Amino acid sequence: MSREPLPEVHVPRQFPLFRGTGLLRDRRMRSTAAVFTTMSALAATSMIAGPSVAEPFDAAPCALERTSAHHSEGLDTWNASYPRPSRAMDAVMVYLSFPDAVPRTTTARLTADHFPATSRFFERASYGRFTLRPHPQRNWIRMPRPSTAYAIRRDWRPADRAAYLRDALAAADRTVDFSRYDVVYFVADPDAPGVDSDATKVVNLDSPLRADGTDIRRVVTVFEKSPPDRLVLAHETGHVFDLPDLYHRPTDGKGDWDTYVGDWDLMGSQFAMAPDLFGWHKWKLGWLDPRQVVCVPPSGVKAARLTLEPLSAGPGTPVPAGLAGAPGAFGERSAVPGFGLGSGAKLAVVRTGRESALVFEVRGPVGNDVQTCSQGLLVYRVRSRTESGGGPVEVIDAHPRSQACGEESVYPPLADAPVGLGESFTVPGEGVRVEVEGRTASGAWTVKITTSR
Secondary structure, eight states: OOOOOOOOOOOOOEEETTTTTTOOSOOSOOOHHHHHHHOEEEEEEEEESSSEEEEEEOSGGGOOOOOSSTTOOOOSEEOTTSOOOSSOEEEEEEEEEOTTOOOSSOHHHHHHHHTTHHHHHHHHHTTTSOOEEEEEOSSOEEOSSOGGGGOOOSSOOHHHHHHHHHHHHHHHTTTOOGGGOSEEEEEEOTTSTTOOGGGOEEEEEEEEEEETTEEEEEEEEEOOOSSOOTTHHHHHHHHHTTOOOOSOOOTTSOSOSOTTTTTSOTTTOTTOSSOSOOHHHHHHHTOSOGGGEEEEOSSSSSEEEEEEOBTTOOTTOEEETTTTTSSSOTTOOOEEEOTTTTSSOOEEEEEEETTEEEEEEEEOSSGGGTTOSOOEEEEEEEETTSOTTSOSEEEEOSOTTOOOSGGGSSSHHHHTOSBOTTOEEEETTTTEEEEEEEEOTTSOEEEEEEEOO
16 A cells, blocks of 8 residues: 555535534634533533532534644544545445456455455444445456556656546446446556556545546555455545545655554554544544543643543444453453443543644454454544644553564554553643543443643
């Protein structure tokens, strides 16, 4: 896959994410007093400033404003130039062969390389709110020129890439009705001599292609070998939904790519042990309700005690026995459905500036994260003005002097980043302290967040 961020047309903010709730009539940062005047009740949260009593919370003040940054992490509005995966979507897989090679792999085999794994990933990540329906073409469609004529490579020259897309669309349009599909995958014969497997990426088009009365603004060009990198298509599809690259590309091509987020999000690495999307991304995509996001005021109270569900746990999702509070060691793969998990609070946010926030979520071996070797409260920083590939999200390591998971992790120093049960951690430079106090019988975690900004 490519790790090269691509430029994309910026569309002015449209479609408030909280339309109909009346929460974002004023986008200015409001004072703590004003925030508490309009907050809605959240039963799973209490303030600690003397007696513990239920107090209202409201997610909207923590929704960072979307900026002009490529794939901005701001989520107060949705960028309407991207499809929002809040409904079922149809994806066409077009298989392209070339005059200089006879395909040695069937289209059915290539489809099985990516589906149903990609659809299952998104179904679990979205708690069943989003379904990606693949429509693979059965036959190879022949390109007019040899594969070597397109000079396919990761850092593809724009003229060569444009020629490839133009020829592919013209060849496929004879048999494919593009008006029926939300997502387009052009899958090249992986054994053709001019195909570079590292060139897989999303191509964003300043001027959309036009076919069957439909504007095609972006195409996923797939050049993977068979079998492909794990979850590579899910990663690239994430870009189709306006998610940024979260890895660090060394300027000299050497060094570690995974220093920003390690294993903790698919957009950092498709090889991650815990590839489920960050809760911030799920909020952005519309997979978390506002009531599932707790906005902790940065000042004015002593502490907030929260009950947070594991991020990856949804209705009917098997939860390892050790996570659910039942007998069993951590990591035990015998699992039971997490009773009551799926609709409670998943995310806590402390806004630290106009364009930055600290985010807290519980991660463990559940759902898409079943292969992770660690568990606890993950802390990360989000910046809405930082470009894709520049570190818009950075995981904060609660155990900076240790590492975990060995060779299974893409970046062992961050594999043990979460704050564990019974531990406390003060976020450097932010005046925010978190304590992980315990777990409920259903598998939720009780945490206390203290702010002193």
